[in-house]
Amino acid sequence: MSPMRLASTAHTTQPWLIHEIAPDFRLEDVWALPTPGGPDGFPTLVAVLQGSDFERDAPPAARLLWRLRWKLGSLLGLDRSRDGLGDRVASLRDRLPADLQEAARTHHEEGRLPFTFLYERDNERAGEIANRTMHGVMHLSWVPDGEGGWRGQMAILVKPNGRLGTLYMAAIKPFRYLIVYPAMLRSWERRWEHQWEHATTKP
Template identity: 75%
Template sequence: MRLPSTAHTTQPWLIHEIAADFRLEDVWALPTPGGPDGFATLVSVLQDGDFQQDAPKAARLLWRLRWKVGAAVGVDGNRDGLDTRVQSLRHRLPPELREAAATRPDEGRSPFTFLYELGNERAAEIANRTMHGVVHLGWVPNGEGGWRGQMAVLVKPNGRRGTAYMAAIKPFRHLIIYPAMMRSWERRWQHQWENGTKVPTLRHHDPPAIRP
């Protein structure tokens, strides 16, 4: 489910220093209940997932259409990405994290570039002609004695075109893409538990899968 901005801004995370000039677009509670040491499992589940395979047909089509349209109109051109149109946020990291990021392998199928992983938080970034964005993952207490994942999306639109683009895709993200992603992650999280990890099964008071 969507959360208020304070669910992200009140956490003592490094991302607040690294992306202070970015706008907080969304904060989501992830349907991934666990204990205090569950962050590594969260990262593994999300990295191993394949949204284009797991999502409902409508979400898959919309996701693919986004990248095809982006390629056709030049939104995702090589000259519009990180360290070309905009400087990567890696340059703002402390030296030790910057060095770790430089030796990090590619994120596989993900279009995002790894930024850092520190304690119970992880960040990756992306840039194109319309915006510079960050996806931030955290592991937080759920207020009921357990823990869960949390995702925040931060953006810096590229002028009026970027602002208009973000406004245009917002309904699709909230009604189709994000709910489908949450359901996919919930299924993968449950699968981890069923296969003998320390991840507990969902309880009635844990965050449910988000529905449109």
């Protein structure tokens, strides 16, 4: 199964909590993840995410681009703490129901993706990130694949920070589509095959 971009309705027609939490965010991308499984596969998908290491798993071109982004971010001051969550922008945790706010405060995130845990429930999970250019959300979900099985789905939601954020998102779009996303999703696919085989062969 190959990573595939989906129509926005693949995300917007689902009854996800994120619609209530981030109605003022723009839906940037929706991807079908190469993670085929059964109806109870969402915990395995989360485990794959937590075990991912993009810098180690990605091909050289994608790793170089990833490192270059963080290097440029440091040089240009894009990722200063004062421009992040709780400083330039309020965390979306403030919009969560009380029980999920408490869960978010006590959650210890694993993995190496640069997103702060927001919430997890049923078949969906969200993390957020903020810097000088935007406030973003990565939303993971577990959905029927239309052929009798299930698979993961990833949606990216953004709120650009003024003109700078709009220009930044436009500038990185080709690199995300051609290099970063394909490399990241293929690394997830390899981890998924190993993790799902292990999960389904346990005695």
